[in-house]
Amino acid sequence: MAVTVDATRPRATYPIHLVHAVLLAGTFTLFFSALLNDLAYWSTDHVQWTNFASWLIAGGLVVGGFALVFALVGLRHAVRRSGSSLLYLLLLLVTWIVGLFNAVVHAKDAWAAMPEGLVLSAIAAVLAGMATWLGFSSLRTGDLP
């Protein structure tokens, strides 16, 4: 479907690659879930929530890392590099770096990860949401990778 080229329509209607879309949505979901788990730890003191958050962040880094690769390749292949596609890439990169710091903070034992972990999870979730929004709305000028 996404690869069906209809010559009568302008190139601008191509969405981002399906795999890219899944990775991008996954990054947001994982980082947002980590935030929810951190909130649960914050309000219950129950340490299992922070363990869940650690794994979700690790997952977000893996999935987000692949999304970054797609974003980079997409930028390379773009016919016209729009400002927003570059902004998308940068946002995703910053999201990933914040996520990396967050993973290291979450490696601290028990409550030592708080409140920094919660704050970083919130920042990562917001950034991932913004990156996803931009990614889905602004990458329609590029070629398929």
Added chain:
Amino acid sequence: MNRFNVLTAVALAALLPACSNDPDPAQYGAEPVLPKPSRGLLPSMTIAKPALWGEQRPTVPPGYTIAPIATDLKIPRQTLVLPNGDILVAEGSGGNAPKLQPKDFIAGYIKAKGKSSVKGGNRLTLLHDADKDGTYEGRTVFAEGLNAPYGLALIGNHLYVANQDSLVRFDYQAGQTRVSGPPVEVTKLPSQINHHWTKALTASPDGRFLYVGIGSNSNITERGMIAEVDRAMVWQVDAETGAHRPYATGLRNPTALTFQPGTGQLWAVVNERDELGPNLVPDYLTSVREGAFYGWPYSYWGQNMDPRVRPQDPQKVASAIRPDYALGSHVAALGLDFSVPAMGAQFSDGVFVGQHGSWNREQPVGYKVVFVPFRGGSPAGEPVEFITGFMGADAKTRGRPVGVTVDPRGALIVADDLSNTIWRVTPTGVPHTAR
């Protein structure tokens, strides 16, 4: 794409631990200096690379001789000198803590680099020196099929062994070189998860009670509070019935227990918590007071609150007492025994402490056996180095001391679980010593 590289470089640089050198680790005695808790974004970790002894030997003070009396063991931990002079060695490696967080995979891999790759023997080996020349020519497997045996104690004709999950008893007659039958279980010991799996053991002088050291199930409650039920305490066990009760609590990892001769006072060395910085929290030597609470997890060195524990418990913190004597942070004290006059004048009154050596520190500490002098029944003065050279000038480790046991005939028996060796140190002037 340049931006990517720059940002990555910045991120990686920021991830490196902030501290580049640890302050002076001299932190001994009743009033240690406790800095503020500090931990970089990543914990400081230095794993000393193992190397073979070759012709090298650990260093002992002038007037003393050291010799290996058994090699190629399977992770020797603690030893027991039997009344006839035979030596029992507990060999094993325990713990079945599941990996809980992504970091456990990384940390496990890193720490394994500093350990022996030999599989734990789950057995007791008996060393016998028939002609008392200091060469233990007799060596037999005394018992096998055990489960990570660690603590050993003899009461009359009963040999008690603390497996990682149970306290068991064998019948023992002097001169026996192999057990005569399967063990009898005295009591089960807490073994769920078993993050700190070693079960230290000693017997009261009157033989009525056994004391078992049970370590915590985490560094600092990161496996949850439920995992800490019946952990971080010393149990008093009735040797006859197996009935048990907590004798003292809040001891994070009591790795060796022994009674002070002539007093009936129980002593312990305890390993304290990690990831509060290079000079927190000191491992310690302490007399174990009945019913006392020593702080873990809520506080350290008395009533210094640990903010990592939730929910907190100010009432428990208020009841926490200070240990007697700090040995230094991260030294990993695993061995303890009282000396005897036959060890020589300088080392006759005090305790020997085996220090396995640090990981959570940039500059390694421990990796030696020290002597803490006593006066009037209490620790007095700085520790004196007794055996060093486990870590060479090349920063490689050739051995890591665990259990230390004083042979009343005038010898210190040291188990080394890196080179899988039993070392024996004797005053050179004393007859019947090795070489």
